[in-house]
Amino acid sequence: MKYDLIIIGSGPAGYVAAIRAGQVGLKTAIVEKEKIGGMCLNWGCIPTKSIIESAKYYDSVKNSKEFGIGGIDVKKLTFDWNQVKKRSERIVLRLTKGVEFLLKKNGVDVIKGTATIQSEKAVVVDKQLLETESMILATGSKPKNIDGIQSSSIQDLLDSGKLPENPVIIGCNPHAVELAQFFNLVDTDATLLASQETLIPDADRYLSDFILSKFKKSKINVDFGVKLKSYKNGLLKTNKSEIKTDMLLNASERTATIPESNISFDLSNDCIQVNEFLQTGIENIFAIGDVNGTSKFAHTASAQGLHVVNYISGIKKPFDRTKFPINIYTYPEMAQIGLTEEEVKNESYEYKISEFPLSANGKAMIEGQRDGIVRMVSEKKYGEVLGVQIIANNATDLIAEAGVLMQLEGTVYDVANTIHAHPTISEIYMESGFDAFDQPIHK
Numbered sequence: 001m002k003y004d005l006i007i008i009g010s011g012p013a014g015y016v017a018a019i020r021a022g023q024v025g026l027k028t029a030i031v032e033k034e035k036i037g038g039m040c041l042n043w044g045c046i047p048t049k050s051i052i053e054s055a056k057y058y059d060s061v062k063n064s065k066e067f068g069i070g071g072i073d074v075k076k077l078t079f080d081w082n083q084v085k086k087r088s089e090r091i092v093l094r095l096t097k098g099v100e101f102l103l104k105k106n107g108v109d110v111i112k113g114t115a116t117i118q119s120e121k122a123v124v125v126d127k128q129l130l131e132t133e134s135m136i137l138a139t140g141s142k143p144k145n146i147d148g149i150q151s152s153s154i155q156d157l158l159d160s161g162k163l164p165e166n167p168v169i170i171g172c173n174p175h176a177v178e179l180a181q182f183f184n185l186v187d188t189d190a191t192l193l194a195s196q197e198t199l200i201p202d203a204d205r206y207l208s209d210f211i212l213s214k215f216k217k218s219k220i221n222v223d224f225g226v227k228l229k230s231y232k233n234g235l236l237k238t239n240k241s242e243i244k245t246d247m248l249l250n251a252s253e254r255t256a257t258i259p260e261s262n263i264s265f266d267l268s269n270d271c272i273q274v275n276e277f278l279q280t281g282i283e284n285i286f287a288i289g290d291v292n293g294t295s296k297f298a299h300t301a302s303a304q305g306l307h308v309v310n311y312i313s314g315i316k317k318p319f320d321r322t323k324f325p326i327n328i329y330t331y332p333e334m335a336q337i338g339l340t341e342e343e344v345k346n347e348s349y350e351y352k353i354s355e356f357p358l359s360a361n362g363k364a365m366i367e368g369q370r371d372g373i374v375r376m377v378s379e380k381k382y383g384e385v386l387g388v389q390i391i392a393n394n395a396t397d398l399i400a401e402a403g404v405l406m407q408l409e410g411t412v413y414d415v416a417n418t419i420h421a422h423p424t425i426s427e428i429y430m431e432s433g434f435d436a437f438d439q440p441i442h443k
Contacts, residue, residue, distance in 0.1 A: 001029070001128075004134065005135070006029050007135075007136040008115045011040050015036065016302040016305040017305030017308060018030040019102050023106055028107070029108065033114045050084075050087060051084055059331070061077060088158070117261035164246045170252050172196045179251055181218070190220065190221070202296075206389060300324040325400070335395040337403050344386055356373065357443075358370050361423075374388065374398075375388065376432045418433075
């Protein structure tokens with residue numbers, strides 16, 4: 001069988017690329033050895049955010065008296081893990097079925113099996129030879145082995161019939177932080193062990209420090225600079241202490257899943273190295289998403305998929321790696337886009353930080369979610385916005401406005417002159433814009 005494009009892997013990178021390729025008229029096949037939707041839809045982004053949302057609802061009910069709701073005996077509240085999982089599974093099934101429908105609608109052949117790259121223009125799937133003009137590797141990643149110690153994955157947690165009583169999470173990234181807070185919200189004593197000296201190294205230090213402060217108030221156990229020694233019979237030994245745990249959750253850094261191949265690829269940090277066009281060292285073979293190591297987020301993987309299909313279709317421009325949001329689904333949520341304050345300093349910009357707290361925002365008061373802030377980093381001469389960080393109950397949605405602003409090279413004056421509806425959380429943008437030239441309205 002001959003194709004214009006073969007994609008290996010059907011996660012957010014692969015399936016989005018496949019749908020777009022079908023839309024622009026490329027004869028396309030996508031190869032998947034497990035489930036359509038990959039890690040994100042089946043075991044990652046979607047189910048984890050679903051269980052986090054259940055935990056947030058549980059916590060909200062416990063605090064409903066403040067909103068004038070009586071008759072609830074907080075001591076009798078329970079968090080039904082099996083019902084939480086069933087809800088998550090329904091969401092996952094609906095989304096994966098939707099992806100399967102869209103692939104079929106756009107004429108994409110879905111081939112189940114394990115792909116082996118035979119040559120630059122040929123792939124073998126279970127003895128079936130497929131020929132192609134272009135190829136996209138979208139095989140994702142898997143958790144790194146933690147010092148040779150047996151651990152559990154998020155998939156193991158989702159498959160478990162009950163929640164662990166004293167879990168230990170290993171990692172310093174959004175996923176690890178989200179899991180630690182999830183357990184805390186459902187009254188489970190969890191410990192977070194970070195190998196580095198900050199909770200979220202890729203985020204602005206302000207965000208990482210904020211969530212650490214939040215964890216301390218919530219009495220979530222956090223320890224930094226930890227190295228594991230052994231884990232046996234429920235006892236975890238580290239370079240600092242011994243911890244009793246019934247589940248050691250591996251939320252550490254992930255390593256690329258590289259498909260079997262008769263040709264070799266250049267690697268960087270165990271990921272397939274790509275150029276500014278997302279090409280591997282072989283001109284007609286591209287690598288997108290986790291497998292190329294340039295981003296750890298599903299939305300960036302999807303954007304890379306769209307970019308490569310455009311490139312194959314004749315729109316040949318470099319992929320911009322600077323304007324993708326980092327979303328962290330904590331409580332409250334955190335998000336950022338563009339340069340961090342440290343990066344701005346390192347690039348020797350003359351800059352200003354303008355900010356506005358949620359504690360002065362009417363909608364935040366109404367919702368009882370006053371813990372948060374918007375921080376805008378702008379250069380002083382023209383006021384161009386270089387980066388934005390948000391802490392708010394729906395920060396992962398609010399960050400999109402900052403994305404549009406920066407895509408258009410917008411300034412703090414543009415933000416200040418944009419009318420934001422009242423009362424809304426989004427008003428903090430306008431206030432932050434005015435704060436950039438020392439004229440905030442409500443501060």
